[in-house]
Amino acid sequence: MSITIKYFGAIAEATGVTEEKVALEEVGNSIEELRSYCLTKYGDVGDLSFQVAVNQSLTTSGSLKDGDEVAFLPPFAGG
Amino acid sequence: MSITIKYFGAIAEATGVTEEKVALEEVGNSIEELRSYCLTKYGDVGDLSFQVAVNQSLTTSGSLKDGDEVAFLPPFAGG
């Protein structure tokens, strides 16, 4: 039971990693718990604004399940 | 004392000429009189919609003076 977490742009710069696989038990099983997990693990992320996508859809809350891909996305800068 | 009259597009097709010089006395000295002069001379023009420009500015009425350049402009189709 694990999920993949991806970090992009300024967030990846703050965490120092772009991707990691973590056990669901470790992060809790909701997006809210995952957020706290990351903020505890990577203090610098707390200063940055970001959105969360679960399996490539923006999501603000809800539960996580085995195999989910969760992404931390800083503000978009396309174009 | 004369003016130059220019015809364009569908209007030139109806008159059969693109430019002519006429004596002011012949056409009268207002745009309104010039219109009647042209409609009498070139009957087919009467069926067409057009605007009049005097010295390259659209004008609907007013007097004409020696040396004026008057243009009969059918609907614009630029672009």
Place this chain on the structure above:
Amino acid sequence: MKNKEPKKVFMAGPIPPEKIAKSIANHQSKTNIGAHSIFLGQVRADEIDGKKVNAIEYSAYEEMAEKAFHEIRESAFSQFDMTCCHIYHSLGTVKAGELCLFVFTSSAHRKVAIEACNYLVEEIKAKVPVFGKELFEDESHQWKVNQ
């Protein structure tokens, strides 16, 4: 950099796509530009009463038209914070599928470039004495009217 000199808008025949690439490339040294907006008019092979338009033959009251183009550019520069603004229009025959109008605006920000471009296109359609003879495949013709 506002270019306030009257520039010639009319060119003979269709506007080649390479001219557009060249105009764009010419602006890559202007690093205060963040956005370009381009409008292109292309001749349509409309079918009218069962006959297909092969080409449009453009003519114009040239002196008045160049003056009108110049006034429209000036008016756009006074309303929009553009870096550059270019207009090209064909005279003579332009075949279906070919380009007859090229309007190009540049600005630091997208909204200005886009709004200025739209403004220019509408003004050109409404105010410039250009005439279009739609030539059908059977060599008959009719005169185009802007809507």
Place this chain on the structure above:
Amino acid sequence: MKNKEPKKVFMAGPIPPEKIAKSIANHQSKTNIGAHSIFLGQVRADEIDGKKVNAIEYSAYEEMAEKAFHEIRESAFSQFDMTCCHIYHSLGTVKAGELCLFVFTSSAHRKVAIEACNYLVEEIKAKVPVFGKELFEDESHQWKVNQ
């Protein structure tokens, strides 16, 4: 002709002006088109706290971004009577003065092409997970945020 297949939007490095000419030329056989609208994003050499931006290094959550581009195109096709619609976005380093975004819409009539193009640009800026690292001349950087 609606092209409903997902098409790849991202390309490595800046968008060359010749690509734009080629796209335009490719549409000259489609004689039901009357108007093209093009938007180009160009990297600005902004000065921030006295330091000049040399380039932007673009990265993206690629799978999500390509999906978002595809949904935006689909949504545009459902709202606007477009003939064609193309989007290209750079990844990697794009220097100041170079092009990073190319949006191209075509339609029988100008209003549709113009409105669709504007819609696409706004949607792309708001919804596609692309990130931009502004690289300064002294090799420091900051992260760009769309407004």
